[in-house]
Amino acid sequence: MSARTERQVIARLQTGIPNLDAILHGGLPKGVMTVLAGPPGSGKTILAQQICFHHIAQGGRVLYFNTLSEPTAKTLLYLRPFAFFDPAKLDDGIRFIDLGTMLRNQGLELTSNLLMDHLKQFKPSMVVIDSFKVFDDLSHSNEELRKFTYELAVRLMAWECTSFLLGEYSPELFEHPAYSAIDGIMVAKQQEISGEQQRLLKVVKMRGTSHSREDHPFVITDAGVEVYAPSITLRREAGMLRGQGATPRMRTGISRLDDLLGEGIPLGSSIIASGVAGSGKTILGLEFLYRGAREHGERGLYFSFEETEERLRATARGLGWELDRELERGTVQLVFIPQTDILVDRDILEMQRRVAAFGARRVVVDSMSVFLHRIEDKRIVRDKVFWLANIMQNHQAVGFFSNDVPAGTSQLTRFGVEETVMDGILHLSWEKEGLDRHRYLEVLKLRNTAHARGRHSVTIGAGGFCIYPRIEEAPPPEPRVPLAPRRARVSFGVPGLDALLDGGLLEGSVSLVSGSPGTGKSTLGLHFALEAARRGERALYLALDEEPTQLLQAAEALELPLREAMEAGQVDVLYLPREHLHAARALPIVENRIRELGPSRVVLDSASDIEVRGLVSEELRQLLHALVLRLRTLGVTSLFTLEARSLYVTDALSERGLSPLADNIFMFRYAREEGLLVPMLTVVKTRGSGHDRGSHRFTLGKGGLRLGGGSGNRASSSGVGPKPRRRPAPKRGRRK
Template identity: 30%
Template structure:
């Protein structure tokens, strides 16, 4: 997923600034290459937010057998044995590096007995004896509990910063800081970078976000970036931004057949390449069938396609494919990529990152996403979702990827979320009308940008071979 786009990197990357990789390609993308070397960095967030894991993954990524050592100092938070015991559960842990190139030690008792000023002597001795490339102090915030005054902390930090800079050592201060402490705690004044990790409760699950608050001497990708904690550390999903080059709609004149009998004629030959189409309709109107039909038509024409489902599980999708004469294995071999995510586990950042990565890796030219309403229910920030979908649609347009999004409506109402309408180049409205005991499905083209489309309502039928429009 390291191909995930950031900003216009060529114009902002500081090539003369030496970087320290984090061990996570996506986080390096956000930082435009990693942390500046020989810098002082703060990793902040509430307990359990992932700060220590981020620091330890970075340590093992930069530890070389014949290189300068990496030091991890614990203070008054947790004993070394406990820290190492939990560290051993991660896949990035390397037993051969522990005790040699990576060294853990506790300095809490020495600080408690001698005061915060002892940290200067501890750092000086470590630098002179071991010449470490990286020093991590966890928790640095806990040192405040031993301080007698702010001036004492400020003086200690001034001396520590001087030592670290003089001996070209990169430091990471890990702590349970809150946003209101940034302006009052002196370590933030000497920090070259600040990374905030947060965890928000959303229903029965948590959403985790990472934000760069400061990165001295460098540009970075701003905003909230989703992440998960896995057995290999943090999996980060950089925020998707709009492409630097806007889509040239006037160049995308190729027509894309929908695969729906009778629909292309109403669209004056089909949809335009790279455009986004929203298929609206109430339950049972045929939205999912139309979206699947669109994706399958792609692989029948030799176009790699993708179908993203939040409603139909893999078994149900296999039944859908069987109705079109395909089994899952056969469809995959022909170029159909299927992604199913349970609506219970929806996380916008991970879904968008996975979709974008698959589109780039597999050369996808058609994609169907069923359904946008599930994404809206899963998000805590509708503006964030709108921005993501807009950026995604813009990337699809630049790449020439034709997209179909389904959206459930109530009755004949269109978008209940009006901002979504602006994302659509085309809108198809599917309805079910009742006359006595008889029900009739219909289709109407509400909007088709740049197409001389039909405006009438047409009968829609679902047959054994899919949807047909009369």
Template identity: 30%
Template sequence: MKRFPTTVPGLDEILHGGLFEGGVYILEGPPGAGKTTLANQIAFSLAARGGKALYVTMLAESHSRMLQHMLGQSFCKPELVNSSVLYLSGYRELEEQGLKAVVQLLRSEMARHQVSLLIVDGLVADIGQSRPEEGVRQFVHELQSLASAMAVTCLLLTSGRGRPLDAEQTMVDGIFAFEDYTYQWRSERRIQVRKFRGSAVERGKHTFCITSDGLRFFPRLEALPHGAPAVDVGTAPVGLGVPDVDAALQHGGLEPGSGTLLVGRSGSGKTLLALAFLAGATRGKPALMVSGTETALELVRAGGLCGLRVDAALETGALCIYEQGAEDEALDEMGHKLLRLVDEHRVTRLVVDGMAALADTVAFSERGYRFVGRLLRELKLRGVTSLFTLDPAALAAATGSRDPSGDGLAAWFDNVLHLARSDEAPDSRRLSVAKLRATRMSRNTFDLTLGASGLTAT
């Protein structure tokens, strides 16, 4: 069967290639979940590729009112309205003659305009019948016959409330359930493909967001198929950035492509050690730092106190700093954004400064460990040597856990380091090596000194 790509970011990935030509799909969910925006986004995307779409509303909302809201979206092109994206109301036919008259209207308009996409917004029961659910079943059956015969993909939008739609749901080719999930003070939008004929899909629930560019979907990271390594990481060691510590490592640095967890309480020097690690980046092998609490200007100043020229690395392009915003992002949204930044900047070194930002999400308590494990795998496949910092107190506050040690997270990392303040001097830190994979070390503890010439170890 021929695919009908939606071109909506992330959605075709969930569907393993898109919808099917001639298929009938139900989009159900509460008002405001994003169904109408998604349908218009798919319609305008088709029109931009030279196709035609027919958008039929079954309720009394005017098209002009709906389009006023859509004009705020970048995909909505006014010049395509009524030429490639056609709007039609079926409300009068439904009210006066019932669903049979709506079918006749659709058949006529689909043939007249030669559309390849039909959207029926507001699937409702025919209240004039003694058995309204039977009327809807017949409507869907006739619509499915039309769609198949004319090779038109059809989207049926419904709130999923009121009368049950079990009868016609057994007949359609796919059912997409939209959800606006609320947890305490936070919320996130989710979609679940409850039914899909013709191919496998990414099962379970996936998050999405609505932006000025339309909907963007984020397939659940650990559910994605495992891919082959994208690059050869090579064998050259990756220095941690402290000469004496690197010298104590078997090959003079960390294993390329490895993931390191740096654990320490606030003020222990995790960020400075992370900046020292990033100092080994070059323009040809750039680095990325995702900062959870500090701005780029603050990081430049902090690095300058220890002789780390963060400003110069930013100017040459050897380093890029992304400031994690305070917006209420979903876990997978953060994960996909991170991988997108890695790909765009062709990063070889990565620092995520503050794992509490990942933990402070709705889904982390249920699947955070598996998510982190898959994220580290994706980074390794890209040849990225990564360092994540973890403040146990911040992790406990974000997750509400009584066990703030982070031992479950540490199991996913190749290397685990602990950094703590020294009681002997304010500028001294104690670095302990708790775990190393694929390499050895001649000693497990170091005393670090923070000075104007950088980090030194004894």
């Protein structure tokens, strides 16, 4: 070993105070003389006594000099409640000596001689003088005190003793005449921080070591003194996991959330779930743990500062989750820390300890804004958030940190600094729309991940979170079958109607039926679905206007076998009531049912019920466009009905800009003939097929919809005037 290396090695003593050795970068240098300064009640005596008993447990011997005339019996009385106190070590391991009487009667010189006599007899490796400030009061001058301290330091060094001089010195003033002979100064104090009284420990000076110079909170419990220094202990762990190559990722298991998060959340990430009260942050965090335990076998820790364990259990039961079972299995732990008991640095280290001991892969802190609510300095908030994130990184866990934001503001987080430290932000909103409120989720940030953009609709109910990805962000399904170059024809199931279309609809096409109220749009949809059942296929009927019971009654009045087809499982009616329907949620609901059923035909009755404020919104157009793309990809032939604004036949189609979505457009209107309203059908458009361009009367009755009836089959397209004018026979439409 080189001489340079030898000079760097300093023997150290472990203090036995949690985290104090880390603050001292390895422990207390052996043989140093250290002042423990602080006002009465700051904890310096307990600190010194705990170090002494730990030193004895390591094989050392301690002389503890008391200068305040406190009987040894009283000192021991106060020591007994502490876990570190061992009465078996008295006399042989530690001796308490009272110097008070000698000091008052004989002065410094004779007291110094008495102290040396005890050192020669007991041969200690550690000495404590409590309180050394008494020597200040009894010395006649600063020079005398300086001389006494210097001689004491020399003699203790000769005996290779590590010593502590306790005193009620001011933490702000260190111009003591004896301090030139002192190797180290540690200060204990009490201070109000953000409305809370805290004990703090600071190492001001320590020769032979590069120590932390920060104020570190500490507490005194039955176990003794515990110092909290996350900025030291967590930083030392941070380097352990560097350089491991590509980072694996985590799937949350929450409905469609993984679709929004791209490849998944990189392990070691910290995610903020921010939002106003009631937006679902607690449920999102709880489901994150539950899905991880139940579906992936990953252990999860939930730190709650607001909800008790029983309330969290009750929430899970109300959502239909078997969280109690996961708690019994030991895959999930709920830790409740009342808001009034929060001590930030202590709790950060407690989180780190629990994450490490439990082997947690998923961690939820609910909420971070409550946890840090007493801290007013944003710089300190940033530091604490950094150490919380560091815990996740150190243990390759994923952390969800709920964060309350004030209602009515544009803030993304409570303090305004968290988003720069954390790896991701999930923003939850809870907005009023008309007479109702709707929830949304937006992925604002996720480092190193290509995530979905924009807001996505959310509902919370049985099963937990249900997310409806924004239309342009939802990936299309894989094609079920490739489309043949020449597609087959699909029958409507209405006598005479197929003939107007050169034999029927093209397979996989989309038809839009724009109709006046009562003209038979729904009946046409029933024919279309029942024709699939007659051919041994399946159909899905999406009812947005009529409940299944009403639909069955209407079908039975027309003698259409809808009930039989439903009982046979050939026609499935999915009712989506308009009061509960949100445009952004319709597509995932429909798509899931299509995947489950595998229909060849789909009827949507009616698309008008997805509209917002009575107009065709851009959201509706996007929804129908996305649905059309999915249906075409799957080779499904579909029919959409749409309520028309016009009652009578006019020059305007009134399909409100939706024609580009449809391959075929049918117009159902009334014409006035001799004081009567006569329903008329016109094939306005067919893509890739010829069609009859005339307007045709039809009737509704037993058996459903039938072309013809009244005074003839053809009618005026205008429908205006007392008598219809006859026209020449229409030309056949050219193929597009």
